[in-house]
Amino acid sequence: MADPSSSKLKFDDMIRSAIEQKRLLRVIYKEKDRIVEPHDYGIHNGLPKLLSFQVAGKSSERLSNWRWIETALISEIEMLETTFAGGRHSPSGSHHKWDQLFARVEPASADSGGKSSKRKREPKSRRAAQG
Numbered sequence: 001m002a003d004p005s006s007s008k009l010k011f012d013d014m015i016r017s018a019i020e021q022k023r024l025l026r027v028i029y030k031e032k033d034r035i036v037e038p039h040d041y042g043i044h045n046g047l048p049k050l051l052s053f054q055v056a057g058k059s060s061e062r063l064s065n066w067r068w069i070e071t072a073l074i075s076e077i078e079m080l081e082t083t084f085a086g087g088r089h090s091p092s093g094s095h096h097k098w099d100q101l102f103a104r105v106e107p108a109s110a111d112s113g114g115k116s117s118k119r120k121r122e123p124k125s126r127r128a129a130q131g
Contacts, residue, residue, distance in 0.1 A: 011077050012102075015041050015050055018079045019103040022086055024055070028076040029069050032058035036067065037084045042101040048072065051096065053088055085109070 018025050018038045025036050036052035043049070050069040059065075086108035 011071060011074055014077050014079050015071070016103050019105050021079075022083050022105060024080040024082045024084060025052070026057075026076075026078040026080055027069065027074050029074050031075075032060075034058060034067070035080070036069070037088075037105075039087060039105045040096070040098070040101060041103045043099040044068070044096065046099065055084075 015025070015038055017023075019041060022037075025038050027034050027036060034054050034057035036050075036054045036057075038050055038052050040051040041049070044051075048071040050071055052067050052069055053064060054067045055064045057063075059067075086106050087104075088108070
């Protein structure tokens with residue numbers, strides 16, 4: 001039987017690596033398969049937690065949305081090849097207060113904000129077609 005502390009260490013390493021590399025995580029959390037962007041990881045209100053943005057999978061709430069994940073309740077974890085842009089703007093404009101922050105994803109760079117490049121609009125001709 002595997003040592004439970006070694007699997008938690010594996011989870012810890014994988015969460016930190018995913019944050020550093022801006023890679024999506026697939027987690028089984030509270031018996032639901034979820035795909036998340038890991039953003040902040042640390043101790044919050046005395047418990048190890050991951051603040052993530054869920055982009056796919058099962059949820060009792062609407063998707064896509066912010067999720068607190070208690071790491072002790074993760075039964076499986078996998079780092080995916082898919083990357084994400086980085087930190088997202090929070091509606092409040094502020095971060096949560098952490099007892100201890102282990103890792104935080106870097107902000108998205110200005111050129112990778114997930115928006116298509118701006119195109120110049122062609123001016124509309126105001127002249128009537130001559131016939």
